């Protein structure tokens with residue numbers, strides 16, 4: 755009598771019949787010391803191993819070969835990986851460079867390859883309005899060698915905002931509409 759469970763198994767590595775203990779992994783049978791890391795060729799003894807292209811790897815080799823590297827700390831990313839600005843980050847390392855708040859899931863701004871939260875970006879890096887000296891979050895009006903909030907670029911006489919396509923005149927460094 756023979757059944758599937760007592761049939762001699764063949765080791766996937768050496769193709770020899772396995773007489774002793776059988777290791778079953780990746781839907782194949784192996785001599786326990788023939789189930790080896792594809793990179794360092796050492797037997798994989800730990801119960802957890804990694805595969806890539808159906809090849810087994812021990813944890814250190816898999817990390818070395820396949821893990822993404824964090825742009826900030828240069829260490830491999832084993833948990834959640836954040837992809838931003840064309841590079842990879844540990845979730846805990848993708849931070850505003852000023853206040854160190856987590857940027858994942860937020861609107862962040864990039865200045866010279868460095869990420870900032872919106873608040874820090876506005877307070878330190880955004881263009882400032884010549885009219886009110888506050889940072890400009892939206893599109894700025896560029897006029898008189900300076901940048902302005904749309905609403906801050908006003909006629910110095912009638913106080914009405916001067917729109918982008920509206921012509922204006924300058925008097926003593928201050929803009930005013932043509933009619934005024």
Ligand SMILES: [Zn+2]
Nearest residue numbers: 765768785788
């Ligand atoms: Zn074998």
Ligand SMILES: [Zn+2]
Nearest residue numbers: 791794812815
């Ligand atoms: Zn290895």
Ligand SMILES: [Zn+2]
Nearest residue numbers: 824827844847
């Ligand atoms: Zn990191």
Ligand SMILES: [Zn+2]
Nearest residue numbers: 850853871874
């Ligand atoms: Zn910040």
Ligand SMILES: [Zn+2]
Nearest residue numbers: 883886903906
């Ligand atoms: Zn302003």
Ligand SMILES: [Zn+2]
Nearest residue numbers: 909912931934
């Ligand atoms: Zn005016």
